[in-house]
Amino acid sequence: MSLLSVRDLSVGYGPVRALAGVNLELAEGAITAVLGANGAGKTTLLRTVNGLLRPSSGSVRLAGREITTLPVEDVVRHGVAHVPEGRGVITELTVAENLRLGGLWRRDPADLRVAMREVYQLFEPLALSRDRPAGTLSGGERQMLALGRALVSRPRLLMLDEPSLGLASRITTELMTVVRRLRAELGMTVLLVEQNARSALSIADQAVVLNVGRVVADQPAAVLAADDTLRHSYLGF
Amino acid sequence: MLRFLNLTLGGIGTGAVYAAVALALVLIWRSTRIVNFAQGGMMMISTFVAWSVIGRTGSFWLGLAAALLAGLILGAVVERLVIRPVESAPALNAVIVTLGLLVFLQALAGIIWGGEPRSFPPAFGIVGFKIGDTRLLFSPSDLFAVLAVLGLMILLGLLFQRTSIGLQMRAAAFAPEISRVLGVRVGRTLTLGWALAALVGALAGVLVAPASFVSPNAFDEILVFGFTAAVLGGLDSPPGAVVGGLILGLLLSYLAGYAGSDVVTLGALAILVAVLLIRPNGLFARPAGRRI
Numbered sequence: 001m002s003l004l005s006v007r008d009l010s011v012g013y014g015p016v017r018a019l020a021g022v023n024l025e026l027a028e029g030a031i032t033a034v035l036g037a038n039g040a041g042k043t044t045l046l047r048t049v050n051g052l053l054r055p056s057s058g059s060v061r062l063a064g065r066e067i068t069t070l071p072v073e074d075v076v077r078h079g080v081a082h083v084p085e086g087r088g089v090i091t092e093l094t095v096a097e098n099l100r101l102g103g104l105w106r107r108d109p110a111d112l113r114v115a116m117r118e119v120y121q122l123f124e125p126l127a128l129s130r131d132r133p134a135g136t137l138s139g140g141e142r143q144m145l146a147l148g149r150a151l152v153s154r155p156r157l158l159m160l161d162e163p164s165l166g167l168a169s170r171i172t173t174e175l176m177t178v179v180r181r182l183r184a185e186l187g188m189t190v191l192l193v194e195q196n197a198r199s200a201l202s203i204a205d206q207a208v209v210l211n212v213g214r215v216v217a218d219q220p221a222a223v224l225a226a227d228d229t230l231r232h233s234y235l236g237f
Numbered sequence: 238m239l240r241f242l243n244l245t246l247g248g249i250g251t252g253a254v255y256a257a258v259a260l261a262l263v264l265i266w267r268s269t270r271i272v273n274f275a276q277g278g279m280m281m282i283s284t285f286v287a288w289s290v291i292g293r294t295g296s297f298w299l300g301l302a303a304a305l306l307a308g309l310i311l312g313a314v315v316e317r318l319v320i321r322p323v324e325s326a327p328a329l330n331a332v333i334v335t336l337g338l339l340v341f342l343q344a345l346a347g348i349i350w351g352g353e354p355r356s357f358p359p360a361f362g363i364v365g366f367k368i369g370d371t372r373l374l375f376s377p378s379d380l381f382a383v384l385a386v387l388g389l390m391i392l393l394g395l396l397f398q399r400t401s402i403g404l405q406m407r408a409a410a411f412a413p414e415i416s417r418v419l420g421v422r423v424g425r426t427l428t429l430g431w432a433l434a435a436l437v438g439a440l441a442g443v444l445v446a447p448a449s450f451v452s453p454n455a456f457d458e459i460l461v462f463g464f465t466a467a468v469l470g471g472l473d474s475p476p477g478a479v480v481g482g483l484i485l486g487l488l489l490s491y492l493a494g495y496a497g498s499d500v501v502t503l504g505a506l507a508i509l510v511a512v513l514l515i516r517p518n519g520l521f522a523r524p525a526g527r528r529i
Binding site: 050052071072073076077082084088090091092093097100101102104105149153 | 401404405407408411412414415416417418419420421422423
Protein backbone atom coordinates (compact mmCIF):
# COMPACT_ATOMS: atom_id res chain seq x y z
CA MET A 1 0.00 0.00 0.00
CA SER A 2 1.49 3.29 -0.95
CA LEU A 3 1.76 6.15 1.53
CA LEU A 4 2.55 8.89 -0.94
CA SER A 5 1.14 8.95 -4.40
CA VAL A 6 2.26 11.54 -6.94
CA ARG A 7 0.26 11.63 -10.18
CA ASP A 8 1.22 13.38 -13.39
CA LEU A 9 2.91 16.21 -11.49
CA SER A 10 4.16 19.22 -13.47
CA VAL A 11 5.86 22.24 -11.94
CA GLY A 12 7.30 25.28 -13.67
CA TYR A 13 9.36 28.27 -12.67
CA GLY A 14 8.00 30.84 -15.10
CA PRO A 15 8.57 29.42 -18.56
CA VAL A 16 11.01 26.80 -17.26
CA ARG A 17 9.58 23.33 -16.70
CA ALA A 18 11.18 21.75 -13.64
CA LEU A 19 8.94 18.66 -13.49
CA ALA A 20 6.96 17.26 -16.41
CA GLY A 21 4.33 14.62 -15.68
CA VAL A 22 6.05 12.87 -12.80
CA ASN A 23 4.42 9.72 -11.36
CA LEU A 24 5.61 8.22 -8.13
CA GLU A 25 4.29 5.70 -5.61
CA LEU A 26 6.00 5.48 -2.24
CA ALA A 27 5.52 2.15 -0.50
CA GLU A 28 4.77 2.45 3.22
CA GLY A 29 7.73 1.50 5.37
CA ALA A 30 10.22 1.61 2.51
CA ILE A 31 13.12 3.86 1.61
CA THR A 32 12.72 5.35 -1.84
CA ALA A 33 15.72 7.11 -3.33
CA VAL A 34 15.23 9.81 -5.94
CA LEU A 35 18.42 10.15 -7.96
CA GLY A 36 19.58 12.33 -10.77
CA ALA A 37 21.98 15.05 -11.78
CA ASN A 38 21.90 18.65 -10.67
CA GLY A 39 18.81 20.33 -12.10
CA ALA A 40 16.94 17.07 -12.66
CA GLY A 41 14.06 18.34 -10.51
CA LYS A 42 14.73 16.41 -7.30
CA THR A 43 14.49 19.35 -4.91
CA THR A 44 11.51 20.73 -6.83
CA LEU A 45 9.76 17.40 -6.29
CA LEU A 46 10.26 17.59 -2.51
CA ARG A 47 9.25 21.23 -2.33
CA THR A 48 6.07 20.50 -4.26
CA VAL A 49 5.15 17.48 -2.16
CA ASN A 50 5.50 19.45 1.07
CA GLY A 51 3.56 22.45 -0.20
CA LEU A 52 6.27 25.08 -0.64
CA LEU A 53 5.62 25.06 -4.39
CA ARG A 54 2.31 24.83 -6.22
CA PRO A 55 2.22 22.45 -9.18
CA SER A 56 0.81 23.63 -12.49
CA SER A 57 -0.97 20.30 -12.82
CA GLY A 58 -1.16 16.88 -11.22
CA SER A 59 -1.86 15.74 -7.70
CA VAL A 60 -0.15 14.67 -4.49
CA ARG A 61 -1.92 12.30 -2.11
CA LEU A 62 -0.79 11.22 1.32
CA ALA A 63 -2.43 7.98 2.50
CA GLY A 64 -5.24 8.63 0.05
CA ARG A 65 -5.78 12.20 1.17
CA GLU A 66 -5.38 15.03 -1.32
CA ILE A 67 -2.65 17.45 -0.12
CA THR A 68 -1.72 19.07 -3.45
CA THR A 69 -2.81 22.60 -2.63
CA LEU A 70 -2.27 22.63 1.12
CA PRO A 71 0.27 25.20 2.34
CA VAL A 72 3.41 23.78 3.87
CA GLU A 73 2.34 24.50 7.48
CA ASP A 74 -0.63 22.17 7.00
CA VAL A 75 1.22 19.46 5.07
CA VAL A 76 3.55 19.25 8.07
CA ARG A 77 0.50 18.61 10.25
CA HIS A 78 -0.35 15.56 8.15
CA GLY A 79 2.93 13.99 9.17
CA VAL A 80 5.36 15.03 6.44
CA ALA A 81 8.76 16.09 7.78
CA HIS A 82 11.21 17.71 5.40
CA VAL A 83 14.94 18.04 6.00
CA PRO A 84 15.81 20.70 3.46
CA GLU A 85 18.88 20.98 1.30
CA GLY A 86 21.73 22.60 3.21
CA ARG A 87 20.26 21.24 6.50
CA GLY A 88 18.23 24.34 7.32
CA VAL A 89 19.16 24.50 10.98
CA ILE A 90 18.48 27.94 12.42
CA THR A 91 21.99 29.00 13.35
CA GLU A 92 20.95 31.72 15.80
CA LEU A 93 18.91 29.32 17.94
CA THR A 94 20.37 26.71 20.25
CA VAL A 95 20.40 23.00 19.47
CA ALA A 96 17.59 22.37 21.96
CA GLU A 97 15.50 25.22 20.55
CA ASN A 98 15.91 23.88 17.02
CA LEU A 99 14.74 20.48 18.16
CA ARG A 100 11.78 21.85 20.13
CA LEU A 101 10.67 23.84 17.13
CA GLY A 102 10.29 20.63 15.13
CA GLY A 103 7.58 19.30 17.42
CA LEU A 104 5.74 22.40 18.65
CA TRP A 105 2.85 22.08 16.22
CA ARG A 106 1.84 18.78 17.81
CA ARG A 107 0.94 20.59 21.06
CA ASP A 108 1.99 17.67 23.19
CA PRO A 109 4.75 19.00 25.47
CA ALA A 110 5.14 15.75 27.38
CA ASP A 111 5.71 13.67 24.27
CA LEU A 112 7.92 16.41 22.84
CA ARG A 113 10.27 15.98 25.78
CA VAL A 114 10.30 12.22 25.24
CA ALA A 115 10.95 12.67 21.51
CA MET A 116 13.83 15.06 22.21
CA ARG A 117 15.37 12.59 24.65
CA GLU A 118 15.22 9.93 21.97
CA VAL A 119 17.02 12.20 19.53
CA TYR A 120 19.74 12.92 22.09
CA GLN A 121 20.19 9.16 22.51
CA LEU A 122 20.36 8.68 18.77
CA PHE A 123 22.88 11.50 18.24
CA GLU A 124 25.22 11.85 21.17
CA PRO A 125 27.05 14.98 19.89
CA LEU A 126 23.74 16.85 20.06
CA ALA A 127 23.17 15.85 23.67
CA LEU A 128 26.57 17.34 24.54
CA SER A 129 25.80 20.71 22.99
CA ARG A 130 22.09 21.30 23.70
CA ASP A 131 22.51 24.89 24.80
CA ARG A 132 25.01 25.96 22.17
CA PRO A 133 23.87 28.00 19.16
CA ALA A 134 23.40 25.70 16.18
CA GLY A 135 25.77 28.00 14.27
CA THR A 136 28.69 26.57 16.23
CA LEU A 137 28.07 22.98 15.07
CA SER A 138 30.07 21.18 12.42
CA GLY A 139 28.47 20.18 9.13
CA GLY A 140 27.86 16.62 10.27
CA GLU A 141 26.37 17.74 13.57
CA ARG A 142 24.10 20.14 11.72
CA GLN A 143 22.81 17.31 9.58
CA MET A 144 22.17 15.28 12.72
CA LEU A 145 20.28 18.24 14.17
CA ALA A 146 18.21 18.70 11.02
CA LEU A 147 17.36 15.00 10.95
CA GLY A 148 16.67 14.92 14.69
CA ARG A 149 14.42 17.96 14.39
CA ALA A 150 12.39 16.15 11.74
CA LEU A 151 12.12 13.05 13.93
CA VAL A 152 10.83 15.05 16.89
CA SER A 153 7.62 15.59 14.91
CA ARG A 154 7.19 11.78 14.69
CA PRO A 155 6.59 11.88 10.94
CA ARG A 156 4.85 9.30 8.77
CA LEU A 157 6.92 10.41 5.83
CA LEU A 158 10.49 11.63 6.20
CA MET A 159 11.90 13.56 3.24
CA LEU A 160 15.64 14.12 3.09
CA ASP A 161 17.14 16.50 0.56
CA GLU A 162 20.81 15.78 -0.22
CA PRO A 163 21.79 14.83 3.34
CA SER A 164 25.29 13.81 2.23
CA LEU A 165 26.09 17.14 0.56
CA GLY A 166 29.40 18.48 1.81
CA LEU A 167 29.90 15.76 4.42
CA ALA A 168 32.86 13.40 4.84
CA SER A 169 32.02 9.92 3.59
CA ARG A 170 32.41 8.42 7.08
CA ILE A 171 29.70 10.77 8.42
CA THR A 172 27.49 10.08 5.40
CA THR A 173 27.73 6.35 6.13
CA GLU A 174 26.81 6.97 9.75
CA LEU A 175 23.75 8.99 8.76
CA MET A 176 22.64 6.41 6.23
CA THR A 177 22.90 3.76 8.93
CA VAL A 178 20.60 5.81 11.13
CA VAL A 179 18.08 6.21 8.30
CA ARG A 180 18.13 2.47 7.71
CA ARG A 181 17.55 1.85 11.41
CA LEU A 182 14.57 4.20 11.39
CA ARG A 183 13.01 2.12 8.66
CA ALA A 184 13.84 -1.18 10.29
CA GLU A 185 12.81 -0.28 13.84
CA LEU A 186 10.01 2.23 13.37
CA GLY A 187 8.83 1.26 9.90
CA MET A 188 9.33 4.83 8.76
CA THR A 189 8.69 5.73 5.15
CA VAL A 190 11.59 7.69 3.70
CA LEU A 191 11.93 9.74 0.53
CA LEU A 192 15.64 10.27 0.04
CA VAL A 193 16.86 12.70 -2.59
CA GLU A 194 20.53 12.31 -3.42
CA GLN A 195 23.12 13.20 -5.98
CA ASN A 196 25.39 10.74 -4.26
CA ALA A 197 23.73 7.72 -5.89
CA ARG A 198 26.15 5.18 -4.49
CA SER A 199 25.41 5.89 -0.84
CA ALA A 200 21.67 6.27 -1.47
CA LEU A 201 21.43 2.97 -3.33
CA SER A 202 23.20 1.23 -0.49
CA ILE A 203 20.19 1.75 1.81
CA ALA A 204 17.24 2.27 -0.54
CA ASP A 205 14.56 -0.30 -1.34
CA GLN A 206 13.29 1.44 -4.44
CA ALA A 207 15.08 3.89 -6.71
CA VAL A 208 13.68 6.50 -9.02
CA VAL A 209 15.85 8.33 -11.53
CA LEU A 210 14.88 11.80 -12.67
CA ASN A 211 16.31 13.45 -15.75
CA VAL A 212 15.36 17.02 -16.70
CA GLY A 213 12.04 16.75 -14.93
CA ARG A 214 11.00 13.29 -16.12
CA VAL A 215 11.12 9.88 -14.49
CA VAL A 216 13.44 7.70 -16.57
CA ALA A 217 13.60 4.72 -14.21
CA ASP A 218 11.60 3.39 -11.25
CA GLN A 219 12.96 0.06 -10.06
CA PRO A 220 14.02 -1.86 -6.97
CA ALA A 221 17.32 -0.36 -5.85
CA ALA A 222 19.24 -3.60 -6.34
CA VAL A 223 18.04 -3.92 -9.94
CA LEU A 224 18.97 -0.35 -10.69
CA ALA A 225 22.39 -0.71 -9.10
CA ALA A 226 23.04 -3.66 -11.43
CA ASP A 227 21.93 -1.81 -14.57
CA ASP A 228 25.19 -0.53 -16.04
CA THR A 229 23.67 1.48 -18.89
CA LEU A 230 21.37 3.44 -16.63
CA ARG A 231 24.08 4.03 -14.07
CA HIS A 232 26.50 5.29 -16.67
CA SER A 233 24.09 7.56 -18.47
CA TYR A 234 22.33 9.17 -15.51
CA LEU A 235 24.19 8.53 -12.30
CA GLY A 236 27.78 8.94 -13.40
CA PHE A 237 29.36 5.91 -11.77
CA MET B 238 28.54 67.39 40.62
CA LEU B 239 24.84 67.82 41.39
CA ARG B 240 24.40 69.08 37.86
CA PHE B 241 26.05 65.97 36.47
CA LEU B 242 23.88 63.76 38.67
CA ASN B 243 20.76 65.59 37.54
CA LEU B 244 21.71 65.31 33.89
CA THR B 245 22.42 61.61 34.34
CA LEU B 246 19.09 60.94 36.04
CA GLY B 247 17.26 63.01 33.44
CA GLY B 248 19.06 61.12 30.70
CA ILE B 249 17.99 57.78 32.10
CA GLY B 250 14.41 59.01 32.30
CA THR B 251 14.21 60.11 28.68
CA GLY B 252 16.47 57.26 27.60
CA ALA B 253 13.91 54.75 28.88
CA VAL B 254 11.33 56.24 26.55
CA TYR B 255 13.76 56.26 23.60
CA ALA B 256 14.50 52.64 24.45
CA ALA B 257 10.82 51.74 24.22
CA VAL B 258 10.44 53.47 20.84
CA ALA B 259 13.64 51.83 19.61
CA LEU B 260 12.37 48.45 20.79
CA ALA B 261 9.12 48.96 18.89
CA LEU B 262 11.12 49.64 15.71
CA VAL B 263 13.51 46.73 16.27
CA LEU B 264 10.74 44.19 16.90
CA ILE B 265 9.31 45.00 13.48
CA TRP B 266 12.62 45.33 11.68
CA ARG B 267 13.95 41.95 12.77
CA SER B 268 10.84 40.06 11.75
CA THR B 269 9.90 41.88 8.54
CA ARG B 270 12.93 43.99 7.54
CA ILE B 271 10.70 47.03 7.50
CA VAL B 272 11.50 50.30 9.27
CA ASN B 273 8.09 51.32 10.51
CA PHE B 274 7.98 55.06 9.90
CA ALA B 275 4.33 55.00 10.96
CA GLN B 276 5.38 54.05 14.52
CA GLY B 277 5.13 57.69 15.65
CA GLY B 278 1.63 57.91 14.21
CA MET B 279 0.53 54.63 15.78
CA MET B 280 1.88 55.82 19.16
CA MET B 281 0.02 59.07 18.72
CA ILE B 282 -3.31 57.32 18.04
CA SER B 283 -3.01 55.07 21.09
CA THR B 284 -2.01 58.05 23.23
CA PHE B 285 -5.05 60.01 22.03
CA VAL B 286 -7.18 57.00 22.95
CA ALA B 287 -5.66 57.15 26.43
CA TRP B 288 -6.29 60.91 26.55
CA SER B 289 -9.97 60.38 25.71
CA VAL B 290 -10.38 57.63 28.29
CA ILE B 291 -8.66 59.70 30.99
CA GLY B 292 -10.91 62.64 30.08
CA ARG B 293 -14.03 60.49 30.48
CA THR B 294 -13.08 58.46 33.53
CA GLY B 295 -10.47 60.58 35.26
CA SER B 296 -8.32 57.50 35.75
CA PHE B 297 -4.77 57.46 34.42
CA TRP B 298 -4.59 53.69 34.79
CA LEU B 299 -7.68 53.04 32.70
CA GLY B 300 -6.18 55.37 30.11
CA LEU B 301 -2.89 53.45 30.13
CA ALA B 302 -4.73 50.13 29.77
CA ALA B 303 -6.77 51.55 26.90
CA ALA B 304 -3.61 52.80 25.16
CA LEU B 305 -1.91 49.40 25.44
CA LEU B 306 -5.00 47.62 24.15
CA ALA B 307 -5.41 50.13 21.32
CA GLY B 308 -1.73 49.60 20.44
CA LEU B 309 -2.13 45.83 20.28
CA ILE B 310 -5.18 46.05 18.06
CA LEU B 311 -3.80 48.79 15.83
CA GLY B 312 -0.53 46.89 15.33
CA ALA B 313 -2.32 43.70 14.35
CA VAL B 314 -4.73 45.49 12.02
CA VAL B 315 -1.95 47.46 10.34
CA GLU B 316 0.06 44.28 9.69
CA ARG B 317 -2.92 42.38 8.27
CA LEU B 318 -4.39 45.14 6.12
CA VAL B 319 -1.52 47.41 5.17
CA ILE B 320 1.75 45.53 5.46
CA ARG B 321 0.76 41.98 4.40
CA PRO B 322 0.16 43.00 0.76
CA VAL B 323 3.64 44.54 0.42
CA GLU B 324 5.53 42.00 2.54
CA SER B 325 7.00 40.16 -0.44
CA ALA B 326 7.34 43.28 -2.59
CA PRO B 327 10.60 45.27 -2.86
CA ALA B 328 11.64 46.90 0.44
CA LEU B 329 11.00 50.41 -0.86
CA ASN B 330 7.28 49.64 -1.27
CA ALA B 331 6.93 48.99 2.43
CA VAL B 332 8.80 52.20 3.28
CA ILE B 333 6.43 54.22 1.13
CA VAL B 334 3.44 52.39 2.60
CA THR B 335 4.49 53.13 6.20
CA LEU B 336 5.07 56.79 5.31
CA GLY B 337 1.64 56.90 3.71
CA LEU B 338 0.16 55.29 6.80
CA LEU B 339 1.82 57.94 8.97
CA VAL B 340 0.20 60.72 6.96
CA PHE B 341 -3.13 58.90 7.06
CA LEU B 342 -3.02 58.41 10.85
CA GLN B 343 -2.05 62.04 11.45
CA ALA B 344 -4.90 63.24 9.25
CA LEU B 345 -7.32 60.86 10.96
CA ALA B 346 -6.26 62.12 14.40
CA GLY B 347 -6.72 65.70 13.22
CA ILE B 348 -10.29 64.89 12.15
CA ILE B 349 -11.17 63.09 15.40
CA TRP B 350 -9.26 65.03 18.05
CA GLY B 351 -8.36 68.31 16.32
CA GLY B 352 -4.97 69.82 15.59
CA GLU B 353 -4.09 71.70 18.79
CA PRO B 354 -1.79 70.12 21.37
CA ARG B 355 -3.61 68.61 24.35
CA SER B 356 -2.05 68.39 27.78
CA PHE B 357 -1.69 64.91 29.19
CA PRO B 358 -1.61 64.12 32.91
CA PRO B 359 1.43 62.28 34.34
CA ALA B 360 0.95 59.13 36.39
CA PHE B 361 2.70 60.51 39.44
CA GLY B 362 4.05 63.82 40.66
CA ILE B 363 6.52 65.67 38.49
CA VAL B 364 8.28 67.40 41.38
CA GLY B 365 11.74 65.94 41.85
CA PHE B 366 12.77 63.68 44.73
CA LYS B 367 14.55 65.40 47.59
CA ILE B 368 17.86 64.33 49.04
CA GLY B 369 18.50 66.41 52.15
CA ASP B 370 17.85 69.93 51.03
CA THR B 371 18.58 69.48 47.34
CA ARG B 372 15.84 68.67 44.94
CA LEU B 373 16.80 66.28 42.14
CA LEU B 374 15.56 66.65 38.58
CA PHE B 375 14.13 63.17 38.83
CA SER B 376 10.48 62.85 39.79
CA PRO B 377 8.27 59.94 40.81
CA SER B 378 6.86 60.20 37.30
CA ASP B 379 10.34 59.69 35.80
CA LEU B 380 10.90 56.74 38.09
CA PHE B 381 7.61 55.25 36.95
CA ALA B 382 8.67 55.67 33.31
CA VAL B 383 11.94 53.85 33.90
CA LEU B 384 10.31 51.05 35.87
CA ALA B 385 7.43 50.63 33.41
CA VAL B 386 9.77 50.34 30.43
CA LEU B 387 12.07 48.02 32.34
CA GLY B 388 9.14 45.85 33.44
CA LEU B 389 7.74 45.57 29.94
CA MET B 390 11.15 44.65 28.59
CA ILE B 391 11.58 41.90 31.13
CA LEU B 392 8.13 40.56 30.24
CA LEU B 393 8.99 40.63 26.53
CA GLY B 394 12.33 38.98 27.21
CA LEU B 395 10.57 36.17 29.08
CA LEU B 396 8.02 35.84 26.28
CA PHE B 397 10.75 35.50 23.64
CA GLN B 398 13.13 33.30 25.59
CA ARG B 399 10.85 31.12 27.70
CA THR B 400 7.66 30.44 25.76
CA SER B 401 6.81 28.39 22.71
CA ILE B 402 5.20 31.40 21.04
CA GLY B 403 8.38 33.39 21.62
CA LEU B 404 10.52 30.61 20.18
CA GLN B 405 8.32 30.50 17.10
CA MET B 406 8.52 34.27 16.73
CA ARG B 407 12.30 34.23 16.94
CA ALA B 408 12.54 31.33 14.50
CA ALA B 409 10.21 33.05 12.06
CA ALA B 410 12.31 36.21 12.25
CA PHE B 411 15.58 34.39 11.59
CA ALA B 412 14.40 31.88 8.98
CA PRO B 413 10.82 32.28 7.77
CA GLU B 414 10.83 29.51 5.17
CA ILE B 415 12.49 26.92 7.41
CA SER B 416 10.05 27.84 10.14
CA ARG B 417 7.11 27.18 7.84
CA VAL B 418 8.61 23.82 6.90
CA LEU B 419 8.64 23.04 10.64
CA GLY B 420 4.97 23.92 10.95
CA VAL B 421 5.26 27.44 12.38
CA ARG B 422 2.39 29.66 11.20
CA VAL B 423 4.70 32.50 10.22
CA GLY B 424 1.88 34.85 9.17
CA ARG B 425 0.46 34.75 12.68
CA THR B 426 3.83 35.38 14.31
CA LEU B 427 4.22 38.49 12.13
CA THR B 428 0.83 39.80 13.18
CA LEU B 429 1.68 39.17 16.80
CA GLY B 430 5.07 40.85 16.34
CA TRP B 431 3.46 44.01 14.98
CA ALA B 432 0.89 43.97 17.77
CA LEU B 433 3.59 43.68 20.45
CA ALA B 434 5.70 46.38 18.82
CA ALA B 435 2.73 48.72 18.80
CA LEU B 436 2.05 47.84 22.44
CA VAL B 437 5.59 48.90 23.39
CA GLY B 438 5.14 52.06 21.33
CA ALA B 439 1.85 52.76 23.10
CA LEU B 440 3.58 52.62 26.47
CA ALA B 441 6.26 54.99 25.23
CA GLY B 442 3.58 57.39 23.98
CA VAL B 443 1.78 57.54 27.32
CA LEU B 444 5.09 58.04 29.16
CA VAL B 445 6.33 60.86 26.95
CA ALA B 446 2.98 62.61 26.47
CA PRO B 447 3.02 64.62 29.74
CA ALA B 448 6.19 66.35 28.52
CA SER B 449 5.45 66.59 24.82
CA PHE B 450 1.65 67.04 24.87
CA VAL B 451 -0.48 65.11 22.39
CA SER B 452 -1.17 66.36 18.89
CA PRO B 453 -1.26 64.69 15.47
CA ASN B 454 2.49 65.12 14.94
CA ALA B 455 3.63 65.32 18.54
CA PHE B 456 5.84 62.24 18.26
CA ASP B 457 7.72 62.98 15.04
CA GLU B 458 10.82 64.00 16.95
CA ILE B 459 10.78 61.11 19.39
CA LEU B 460 10.54 58.71 16.46
CA VAL B 461 13.81 60.16 15.13
CA PHE B 462 15.43 59.69 18.55
CA GLY B 463 14.02 56.18 18.81
CA PHE B 464 15.36 55.34 15.37
CA THR B 465 18.78 56.68 16.32
CA ALA B 466 18.73 54.56 19.47
CA ALA B 467 17.73 51.50 17.44
CA VAL B 468 20.60 52.05 14.99
CA LEU B 469 22.96 52.58 17.91
CA GLY B 470 21.92 49.16 19.20
CA GLY B 471 22.26 47.49 15.83
CA LEU B 472 18.60 47.58 14.66
CA ASP B 473 18.45 43.81 14.99
CA SER B 474 18.79 43.26 18.71
CA PRO B 475 16.10 44.01 21.32
CA PRO B 476 18.63 44.30 24.18
CA GLY B 477 20.71 46.51 21.88
CA ALA B 478 17.73 48.80 21.40
CA VAL B 479 17.29 49.18 25.15
CA VAL B 480 20.97 49.94 25.76
CA GLY B 481 21.03 52.20 22.71
CA GLY B 482 18.05 54.13 24.08
CA LEU B 483 19.70 54.65 27.44
CA ILE B 484 23.01 55.70 25.89
CA LEU B 485 21.26 58.14 23.60
CA GLY B 486 19.22 59.53 26.49
CA LEU B 487 22.37 60.13 28.50
CA LEU B 488 24.35 61.65 25.61
CA LEU B 489 21.57 64.03 24.67
CA SER B 490 21.00 64.98 28.29
CA TYR B 491 24.67 65.90 28.76
CA LEU B 492 24.61 67.70 25.43
CA ALA B 493 21.58 69.72 26.46
CA GLY B 494 23.06 70.47 29.87
CA TYR B 495 26.56 71.43 28.83
CA ALA B 496 26.09 72.73 25.30
CA GLY B 497 22.54 74.03 25.25
CA SER B 498 19.23 72.40 24.47
CA ASP B 499 18.96 73.82 20.96
CA VAL B 500 21.70 71.49 19.67
CA VAL B 501 20.03 68.31 20.92
CA THR B 502 18.34 67.34 17.66
CA LEU B 503 21.53 68.12 15.76
CA GLY B 504 23.43 66.00 18.27
CA ALA B 505 21.10 63.06 17.63
CA LEU B 506 21.68 63.42 13.91
CA ALA B 507 25.46 63.56 14.44
CA ILE B 508 25.31 60.38 16.54
CA LEU B 509 23.20 58.65 13.88
CA VAL B 510 25.62 59.58 11.10
CA ALA B 511 28.66 58.68 13.19
CA VAL B 512 27.30 55.24 14.06
CA LEU B 513 26.35 54.52 10.46
CA LEU B 514 29.83 55.56 9.30
CA ILE B 515 31.92 53.84 11.95
CA ARG B 516 29.84 50.87 13.18
CA PRO B 517 26.99 50.35 10.73
CA ASN B 518 25.93 47.17 12.52
CA GLY B 519 25.57 48.97 15.84
CA LEU B 520 27.76 49.26 18.89
CA PHE B 521 27.26 45.66 19.93
CA ALA B 522 27.58 43.88 16.59
CA ARG B 523 28.81 40.34 17.00
CA PRO B 524 30.93 38.69 14.37
CA ALA B 525 28.75 36.64 12.04
CA GLY B 526 28.44 32.95 12.89
CA ARG B 527 30.00 30.20 10.87
CA ARG B 528 28.28 29.78 7.54
CA ILE B 529 28.52 26.29 6.16
